[in-house]
Amino acid sequence: QVQLVESGGGVVQPGRSLRLSCAASGFTFSAYGIHWVRQAPGKGLEWVAVIWFDGSNKHYVDSVKGRFTISRDNSKNTVYLQMNSLGAEDTAVYYCARDQPNDDYWYFDVWGRGTLVTVSS
Amino acid sequence: DIQMTQSPSSLSASVGDRVTITCRANQSIASYLNWYQQKPGKAPKVLIYAASSLQSGVPSRFSGSGSGTDFTLTISSLQPEDFATYYCQQSYSTRGTFGGGTKVEIK
Numbered sequence: 772q773v774q775l776v777e778s779g780g781g782v783v784q785p786g787r788s789l790r791l792s793c794a795a796s797g798f799t800f801s802a803y804g805i806h807w808v809r810q811a812p813g814k815g816l817e818w819v820a821v822i823w824f825d826g827s828n829k830h831y832v833d834s835v836k837g838r839f840t841i842s843r844d845n846s847k848n849t850v851y852l853q854m855n856s857l858g859a860e861d862t863a864v865y866y867c868a869r870d871q872p873n874d875d876y877w878y879f880d881v882w883g884r885g886t887l888v889t890v891s892s
Numbered sequence: 893d894i895q896m897t898q899s900p901s902s903l904s905a906s907v908g909d910r911v912t913i914t915c916r917a918n919q920s921i922a923s924y925l926n927w928y929q930q931k932p933g934k935a936p937k938v939l940i941y942a943a944s945s946l947q948s949g950v951p952s953r954f955s956g957s958g959s960g961t962d963f964t965l966t967i968s969s970l971q972p973e974d975f976a977t978y979y980c981q982q983s984y985s986t987r988g989t990f991g992g993g994t995k996v997e998i999k
Contacts, residue, residue, distance in 0.1 A: 806988070808990075815977075815979065815990060815991075815992045815993040816928075816930075816936065816979050816981075816990040816993070817990065818981075818987060818988045818989055818990060821986060821987070821988075828986075830986050830987050831987075832893070832987060833893065866935055866936075868935075873941060873942065873945075874942075876923075876924060876941055876942040876945075876983060877941075877983050877988075878926040878938050878941040878942075878947075878981070878983060879926070879928070879936070879938060879981075880938055880947070882935035882936060882937075883935065884935060885935060
């Protein structure tokens with residue numbers, strides 16, 4: 772079935788790095804853009820980053836620019852989020868989500884279950 | 893970035909009530925507005941896209957309206973499984989910002 776599975780979360784010290792993965796199955800991965808969305812404990816959803824279907828374009832929320840890098844390997848059906856210089860404000864559940872285009876519109880129609888990143892000393 | 897503001901942040905309602913949640917953008921986003929439902933410990937689920945298009949499989953008691961800067965999500969008759977948090981998201985920009993959420997609780 773169509774699914775996204777995140778991995779790579781864990782506890783990391785402030786200032787350190789972590790790489791998250793989002794593995795896709797059940798659909799033509801190379802045809803879809805993939806986004807990362809995070810949710811701090813008890814808080815709302817925050818859009819983090821997007822990579823286009825072919826990796827040609829990437830965009831980030833201002834708070835992670837210069838620290839996070841999104842990438843993808845279409846041969847492995849996987850998107851990555853490299854997170855550097857982590858701070859307490861990055862503590863959250865990180866979801867990856869599929870960008871479903873519909874005419875001129877888009878929305879997230881498939882989500883992973885999320886992976887928890889905790890930044891703490 | 894486009895800022896999205898939802899109101900109220902929470903509400904209490906009874907089964908069978910009609911519930912309306914509003915979402916406002918700080919600039920015109922035409923009809924580029926999505927609504928999601930999230931239950932505790934779960935990933936969000938899309939309900940409405942393009943402001944008023946019902947996602948396949950979503951009950952018809954959910955509806956969306958609006959364009960420009962002001963949007964609403966309406967649940968015509970609240971069911972027990974609808975108690976959750978609802979988020980709007982603009983898709984006008986590639987950086988798809990979310991509203992702060994509206995938690996719908998049992999009265």
